[in-house]
Amino acid sequence: MATAAPSGARVQVQLTYDMSKALGVERFELDGVTTVADVVRLAQQRFEGGAGSFEELTSRAAVAVNGVLTSHRRGMRTALRDGDTVSFVKAAAGG
């Protein structure tokens, strides 16, 4: 697994559609983060001030790093490295 960069990593954050709609961007970049918990905390800050309820928008969303759910790694403590994509992901069914 990835080892966190000492000064933190630069990562892409991919939002769910509803989160994206609330913020007006599909994804954004974060610098200086070391774990998934950092990303969730900083993402939450972006929703402060009326962009929508972060808790509501993420209540049924899991978090994945480069496609792998954090529940299969170290949860919120999953370490990040430069270039990682952290995605909020909702369960869905297709056909």
Place this chain on the structure above:
Amino acid sequence: MINGYAGRILEIDLTTERVEWKPLDEDIARLYIGGKGYGTRLLYDRTEAGIDPLGPDNLLIFATGPLNGSVAPQSNRFAVVCKSPLTGGIGNATCGGSFALGLKKAGVDVVVVRGRAKRPLRLEIDGDASEVNFVDATDLWGKGTYETQAILGKKRYHAVIGPAGENQVLYAGIVSNERIAGRTGVGAVMGSKQLKAVSVWGSRKLDMEDPDKFKAYTKEVRRIFKDHPVLGESMKRFGTGGIVNTTNARNILPTRNFKYGHFDGAMKISGEWIEDHELKGVKTSCIHCPVTCGRDVEVDGKVVKGPEYETLALLGSNLEIGDIKKVSEWNYLADDLGMDTISLGATLGFAMELVETGAIQNADGALRFGDPAGISEMIRDIAHRRGLGNELANGTRRMSEKFGGAAFAPHVKGLELSAYDPRGSFAQGVEYATTNRGGCHVQGASMYLESTGPLTINPQNLKLKADLPIVQQNLACAINSMVLCIFTTYGIVPKAIHAMNPNSWQHKALSLALENSGPVFRWAQSIKGSPMLWFEKWLTYITGQKFSSGHLQEIGGRIFNLERMYNLREGLTGADDTLPDRILYEPTFEHMKSGHPLDQLLPLYYKKRGWDAQGIPTARTLERLKVLH
């Protein structure tokens, strides 16, 4: 006659233009239910090994089951069974629309078509009069599926082909309303028989063992569906396209001919985007279905059926096209020309990579990833077998045999892969490799339980990955024989699990329990108890026979093994149970050293199936399931 069945089979010989009405074989109905199961039994018993799939000896079988003709939600589907011209093995596809209802109203369970017409024909089946008319269809030949159905009129129920079927494009389908029996080239078989359309009507009602229980329970099921997070919420709001952002986030959205699993432009081809920007007010469904997974969009000023998930992925991300209007246009074109958008999109993606490598030249400059130029014309060329389109009309396997690129030709047994990259969904990979009709997702849909649904088992270890496909394939065989929409299985995971926080320890514990259940999971499914799920109860109330999970697993296993025996008879072997080299050896996740671990899972799967090391069902397995009776 068992309740739920009309009791009649209609046999039609197009060469002689003779018709025969026969009684339904109740023993087959008891062992195989109907639909795909009944059709497979007929095909196995009544065709010689090695027949030309596009020759007059192939059978084209339209089959219904005991749920068809009822008002049960998701029950308006029919199955088509034949030898596949695309794979050389078992061919089948199911289709919504309205044709299944028409067949049951006409008092027909199964229509068996053989021979080849001397000129383009269409069939008119008047069930009440028990008459079949052979009508010249020269005036319809060359017309699209929408225009053909409009000319045939709304008072009857139709199954038709478009130019792709007429020209025997190997992945042509059969269309009813705006739905298609898309996979394995069933439309090419219909075209090879010069059969443009089948129209049917009648006034028969379905006989049920216990209509009161059925009615009351169906009302209850409609309420359950309405409240369900998938059937009543996400699929109703966003259609199947609501999964695009999920597969993209999980790195399993086919991108650039299955080279990658993530596409930056995915959001703009998602179901949510369609809901907000493209929807033209109408959400459509098959008859009696409350899910309304279809949605209308506008193409060239016309309101038409919008693309489903598979189309959004295979004609979108797989070609690196993020323009929903283009994908919608190609979807409409493919539906009207009558071809499977999964195989079409996969073949276009493969051709684009062949152009990149220089293996094929395209003078028009079309077929470049990310560039929509020339694609519409290429789709028309495929349907009419013109120029390079004539090569693409044969699918990826035959193209790779002629031009190279077998390592990145995205097919199993000749059938192009669906839109779930198995490198991030190991059970789905086993399912692709072993499914008898080839690389298809709706013959089990393991990906829902391991990758995209509310449970979060680890999709990239070996636990449960040989067990899950077996249970799911068996269930899908039974579902496709009732005949019910496979989407009904999405309702099995209860609302309470959807409501859980996926990051909670409770959720993790539940997922871990399932992940480690292995043999217990299979054993639990095999119990022949009382009917629990809605389709088990419906079958029981309609037919008067008892159906439970265990009964359906047994019947589904029987059908699956019969399909397997058909494939073996037609020359397929265990060596065909594989995945493209790209999927097996090219990693798409940072922690992977290689691709999908099929080599570790396939022997386990064979053993659990009761097959030998070569993938041949043992005599004991066939005897236990009464396959050869």
